[in-house]
Amino acid sequence: MKILVTGAAGFIGSHLVDALIANHDEVYGVDNLSGGQETYIHKECRFTNLDLRNKDAVATYIQQVKPEILFHLAADATEGRSQFTPLSSSENNYLAYLYTLVPCVKHGIQKVILFSSISVYGAQTPPFSEKMEKRPEDVYGVMKSSMEDVTRILSTVHGFSYVIIRPYNVYGPRQNMSDPYRNVVAIFLNRLSQGKPYYIYGDGAQKRAFTYIYDLIPPVVKAGLSDEYKQEVFNIGSDKPHTLNELSLLILSSWFDGDVPKEFEPVYVPFRPREIVSAYCDITKARMMLGYRPSTSLTDGIRETIAWVKTQGPKLFSYIPLELENDLVPETWKHHLI
Ligand SMILES: NC(=O)c1ccc[n+]([C@@H]2O[C@H](COP(=O)([O-])OP(=O)(O)OC[C@H]3O[C@@H](n4cnc5c(N)ncnc54)[C@H](O)[C@@H]3O)[C@@H](O)[C@H]2O)c1
Incomplete structure (x- = not known):
């Protein structure tokens, strides 16, 4: 399986790459190093410095690599700042994702694991469950919510599997x-x-609920690589x-x-x-379906x-x-x- 991780030099992305490389040879990573660090990237990761806002460069890259599984983590994840940088939030979250997803679908992606956020729940009463409707209160949450919707819709039309991960306070x-x-x-x-x-x-x-990084990675790998999960949304984090x-x-x-x-x-x-x-x-779903135990x-x-x-x-x-x-x-x- 050819696996592509975007945001591979970032906090969560670099730990995810480490875990994937433990079991897979072909792990590709991209990042524009705006937030991540090259030193964090595993030496066996096939890394390319790529800005996902560059639509043509991304299309060429995906055409060459033809990933079968995409873990999408690249983001401008500054939720509080997104009210003051809505363009950056839209370009680095929503557009960058579509520029990646569309060529991936074109070249036969089998599964997409999208890193979303619990910002999609907005100001509803916690604990948030996946059954709740999405009601984002900020620009970042709106972008993540739209990214989830596009994933679900394109998956239904074009036939790839997806898992949406909603982590929090890692x-x-x-x-x-x-x-x-x-x-x-x-x-x-x-x-x-x-x-x-x-x-x-x-x-x-x-x-x-603060989530330690090493408690987050195993259920993400399981949800991403197991064929059991084809169209799922999981809250993953501390309870x-x-x-x-x-x-x-x-x-x-x-x-x-x-x-x-x-x-x-x-x-x-x-x-x-x-x-x-x-x-x-509420992490009951991840507990039941993934055996998740932070x-x-x-x-x-x-x-x-x-x-x-x-x-x-x-x-x-x-x-x-x-x-x-x-x-x-x-x-x-x-x-x-x-
Ligand atoms: N850390 C958390 O608590 C948390 C909570 C909820 C969701 N998430 C989501 O998890 C994912 C990873 O978050 P993180 O905390 O590791 O953040 P991070 O900033 O450490 O990682 C994001 C990476 O994306 C890269 N990036 C940003 N814009 C890019 C672009 N245009 N092209 C290529 N690379 C780009 C950055 O350089 C960075 O390395 C994000 O999607 C984030 O929204 C994180």
């Missing part, structure tokens, strides 16, 4: 520490590395929600080994526009992530010009406070 080694717009765990830890306190949007009571304040306490006590200096108490700032207060999932406690996962962050040292945060600059832009981004 953290662990290789998470991008330089992105000031997303990845709460990595931002908190990078700020501590820099010797500075971090910011919490809102009152910190918002709930998330133990925590508030951001709980996460913060855990991170601080683990980082400082219990004795947290006063100057590292978090700074509270207003919510970002359209931020969902509580978002976590097993890493937040305490253990954070301890292991801290150990990795300490090997990396502090990183500079990297800001981009926003497409919509106005008074609604969070102060932390406008003034590069993070």
Whole structure:
């Protein structure tokens, strides 16, 4: 089987490539390295630096490789920023995906595994189940929801299988520490590395279920490679929600080994526009159909992530010009406070 992974240099993509290469020879990877790092790519991965917004280059590449299985992870996954960069969100999520999917279908793709997001559930009451309708509240969620719809429709018409994965709040080694717009765990830890306190949007009571990277990959591989799953949607992630304040306490006590200096108490700032207060999932379907059992406690996962962050040292945060600059832009981004 020829497997293509997009976003292969990214956080989740690079771990997925590692897992796939353990059992398969022909694993191809593409990434434009806007968020990922070349050093994370397994040396046996047949990697090409490719920007999926380049429709013609992507069509030529797919025509040459003719993948049989596509894992699509490439994304501008900055949910909170997408209200201020809707063009980037549309180009790097929706368009980039279609530019990849259409030639894949043309050249006989058998199965597509699309990385979507629980942002498609919007502000409904958690835990979210796959049976709930999609009601995205932000631009990123709208893009992911449309990508899911196009996949389902083209699958029905053109006859390939698909699995849609809706992961959430994944953290662990290789998470991008330089992105000031997303990845709460990595931002908190990078700020501590820099010797500075971090910011919490809102009152910190918002709930998330943080998912350790090594708990995410095995069910994704199973859902993607087994013939059993032909047209499925799975929530995959932890089923133990925590508030951001709980996460913060855990991170601080683990980082400082219990004795947290006063100057590292978090700074509270207003919510970002359209931020969902509580978002976590019911994973009964993944438990029943994939035998999914997330097993890493937040305490253990954070301890292991801290150990990795300490090997990396502090990183500079990297800001981009926003497409919509106005008074609604969070102060932390406008003034590069993070
Ligand atoms: N990390 C999470 O908690 C989480 C949660 C829900 C969904 N997801 C989804 O999982 C996938 C992977 O997320 P991640 O956290 O590993 O993000 P990531 O940013 O680490 O990985 C995305 C990769 O896509 C690449 N990329 C971006 N635009 C590209 C383009 N135009 N052409 C080629 N490559 C491009 C980036 O360089 C990066 O390496 C994404 O689709 C994301 O939406 C992630």
